[in-house]
Structures are given as structure tokens and as C-alpha cells.
Amino acid sequence: MNTSPLTNKQLKGCIEKKIKHHFIDQFIDHPVIDEEKLSLLSMILSNTPLSLEKQQQYIVATMLVQLALDTHDIVEEQTNNTTKQLTVLAGDYYSGLYYLLLSEIEELDFIHTLATAIRDINELKMKIHLKEIKSMEEYLSTVQQINSLLLIRVAKYVDHTLMASITGELLFTSKLLQEKQEYHMHGNSKILTDYLQVLNLNMEQTILDDIDHFVLKNTTKIDSFVFPSSFQLSALHENIQSILNPLVAHVEEG
DSSP, X not given: OOSOOOOXXXXXXXXXXXXXXXXXXXXXXXOOOOHHHHHHHHHHHHTSSOOHHHHHHHHHHHHHHHHHHHHHHTGGGOOOHHXXXXXXXXXXXXXXXXXXXXXXXXXXXXXXXXXXXXXXXXXXXXXXXXTOOOSHHHHHHHHHHHHHHHHHHHHHHTTOHHHHHHHHHHHHHHHXXXXXXXXXXXXXXXXXXXXXXXXXXXXXHHHHHHHHHHHHHHHHHHHTSOOOHHHHTSHHHHHHHXXXXXXXHHHHHO
């Protein structure tokens, strides 16, 4: 097992080098690399027998897919048609890069793993788009799957059973806590606004309470796991714990 995984800074550098494109960069903002997902992905792969080179290839390819998914998600938020078209082009470009990278090293099984994850994520997004969601619990569970399915499939592919079973809770709990902080600090939150639109509700406090209980349920599951020592030092773990403690106390008191 490898004991010296690549740093996030090194990995980000590899990804940024891959996605650099003179034409696209002139017209749309540089995509934001999700550092929590990068950190968790790195931790998952560092706890495998894979060589550092292979870890890097898997991480870069997976994050290229994540960038493609994230880039396509922001298209609906844009109003300028030219910008929309260029953003779609950028998303397709990032998606093509992962395929090229893995095909060059003949990682056909991993290509299939990522491709099926993309398909399943898009199906979940369509479920929300078509407003097939019937409850807040179902909505939160669906968004959690969308947010984490890519990394879960990678964890399963490398037989990291522990992380495959807890990645969804880790990533989405962190995201929900950040969104709640954003709402309390600035009075707005994209994820909260989306909840209201999909469920046709105007009950912000009720939804915030539902989110608190969903977070508590997730953290109860997280607390039942014994994590590798490498995870205890990760930024994701520190971020969750720093926000989680007062929230859990608040929910339990309520």
C-alpha cells in the first residue's frame, strides 16, 4: 500500500494543465475544482495498492468528469446564448479529455465505470427536472446521490468498501452545512432555492429544520464508522467537525 499520496496542490496542477484551452478560457470562467471531492478521492485511492502514477491518472480522469458535470449544470443559470453554447462546449471538452486520458493507457474498465456513473447521474437530474420528487426526504436523498455517485463508483471499482458506503453522507453533509451557513450569513442559498422550486413550497424554516434532521441522520451514520488514520487529518473531516458540533447540539436540544 502506498504511504505518500500526491498532494492536492500537485493534483490540482495536473488537472488545470489538462483543461487549459486558449479559446475556451477567453470566453468563460475557469471551472472551480471541488477540493473536498479531490481530497476524498485522493484519500480513497491512496488506500489501495495502485501505483502513484495510476492513482494520479484515476484522480485526474475522475475530476475531469466532475468538471464536465459541474460545467453543464451552470448552463441553465446563464442568459447569454453565446455563453451558454461555449459552456456546453467546455463541458463536452472536459468530458472528452477523461476519455482520451484513459483510452491512451487502455483503462477500458475504468472508462466504463465513469461512463455509467455519468449516465446514472444524468437520470437522477432528469428526475428532479421533471419534478418527480414527492417529498423533502426523497429530494435530499436524490441530490445526495447526484453529488456523490461518481466518487462512490470509483470507491467500489477499487474495492474500497468503507468509503463506498459512507462517501455520500460525507460529501452531502458538508455541502448542506456550507449552504446553511451561506443562507444565515447572506440570506440566500442555491440549494435551498432549488428545494423551494422543485417542491413548490414557501416554507423556508420548515425546510431548514428538515435539512438539520437530514444532517443529523447522516452524521449518526458517519460517527458509526472507524475511518483510516489518513482521513482524520483531511480537510474534509476537519470542515465537517468544525461546523457539525454546534449544529448537532442545536438539533438535539430542539
